Amino acid sequence: MDSISLIGMASVFTAGITIAIGSLGPALGEGRAVAQALGAIAQQPDETNNITRTLFVGLAMIESTAIYCFVVSMILLFANPFWDYVLSKAGG
Amino acid sequence: MDVKAISPDQIVIWQSGGISLNATILYTWLVMALLILISWLVTRRLSSDVRISRWQNVLEIIVKGMQDQIKDISQQETKAYLPFVGTLFLFIALSNLLSIVPGYIPPTASLSTTAALAICVFVAVPLYGILQSGVAGYFKQYIKPTVFMLPFNVMGELSRTLALAVRLFGNIMSGAKIGAILLAIAPLFFPIIMHALGLLTGLIQAYIFAVLAMVYIASATRASQQRQEKQQQEQDRKEMIQNG
Numbered sequence: 001m002d003s004i005s006l007i008g009m010a011s012v013f014t015a016g017i018t019i020a021i022g023s024l025g026p027a028l029g030e031g032r033a034v035a036q037a038l039g040a041i042a043q044q045p046d047e048t049n050n051i052t053r054t055l056f057v058g059l060a061m062i063e064s065t066a067i068y069c070f071v072v073s074m075i076l077l078f079a080n081p082f083w084d085y086v087l088s089k090a091g092g
Numbered sequence: 093m094d095v096k097a098i099s100p101d102q103i104v105i106w107q108s109g110g111i112s113l114n115a116t117i118l119y120t121w122l123v124m125a126l127l128i129l130i131s132w133l134v135t136r137r138l139s140s141d142v143r144i145s146r147w148q149n150v151l152e153i154i155v156k157g158m159q160d161q162i163k164d165i166s167q168q169e170t171k172a173y174l175p176f177v178g179t180l181f182l183f184i185a186l187s188n189l190l191s192i193v194p195g196y197i198p199p200t201a202s203l204s205t206t207a208a209l210a211i212c213v214f215v216a217v218p219l220y221g222i223l224q225s226g227v228a229g230y231f232k233q234y235i236k237p238t239v240f241m242l243p244f245n246v247m248g249e250l251s252r253t254l255a256l257a258v259r260l261f262g263n264i265m266s267g268a269k270i271g272a273i274l275l276a277i278a279p280l281f282f283p284i285i286m287h288a289l290g291l292l293t294g295l296i297q298a299y300i301f302a303v304l305a306m307v308y309i310a311s312a313t314r315a316s317q318q319r320q321e322k323q324q325q326e327q328d329r330k331e332m333i334q335n336g
Contacts, residue, residue: 053164053303060300064255067262074269078098 015073022069100197116202166310181302188294201264210257213305221312
């Protein structure tokens with residue numbers, strides 16, 4: 001197998017795995033966080049503002065791990081340095 | 093944005109000699125011009141009458157809302173923080189919301205813009221901290237509770253700047269990207285729904301960026317404030333004991 005097809009295959013496969021595993025964890029975590037926050041709001045409706053703000057900030061924190069995985073998979077697919085290197089070698 | 097383009101930096105609109113104008117810079121200027129124009133037009137005829145113009149009403153609601161949020165988070169006077177945090181929020185919110193306009197590419201979908209904004213926060217946090225508690229007082233925070241925590245504190249400072257930049261970039265870029273991908277496989281209807289969802293995420297991301305910036309600034313300034321309050325209480329108690 002030549003290096004072009006090997007790098008292409010590895011990049012596409014890894015991009016898929018990255019976004020799959022990377023979205024699994026944060027999704028579970030965000031589900032738990034929202035469920036807890038809803039429970040807290042149901043018990044103490046007066047504190048809704050505080051809870052909502054903290055929830056949003058926390059969700060952003062949790063979500064950023066998924067976003068990192070997304071950025072990595074986008075780099076693998078569209079801005080892969082190894083792919084560009086091999087293409088430039090093959091072309092020139 | 094094209095499916096293959098990962099950032100609007102790659103879209104060059106005008107080029108002459110060594111200078112090139114890409115989409116990020118152009119649309120950043122557009123957002124800046126819009127913000128300046130709107131605020132100039134509205135604040136030209138401010139009135140403290142009972143009847144105010146509807147534009148003034150909108151502006152008052154926005155500014156008051158930001159003030160309340162800052163006050164809630166920092167538990168301090170908002171005057172020093174409102175210009176910086178409010179500008180961050182307004183700029184990011186407007187540049188995200190305008191993505192509903194066809195042909196517009198949000199400048200926040202480029203890592204250069206978001207990195208610049210995050211570096212602004214990175215510089216502003218020590219600045220506010222030093223203004224509040226002095227150079228020695230601020231840098232003493234880095235060696236608390238022990239000197240061994242110094243590298244971790246510095247690392248935390250750097251990594252949260254990176255997280256701020258990549259979070260905003262990833263969210264907005266993914267929105268633009270999903271629009272482009274859906275346009276290729278299911279045009280006409282689904283891209284519109286995802287765009288409407290993008291408005292919501294864009295606004296939430298602007299809010300989160302501003303809130304996180306405020307939380308970081310507050311954590312740099314609040315420690316010294318608490319120390320002063322404690323000293324004050326201590327002094328009061330001593331005086332009370334002395335006075336009997």
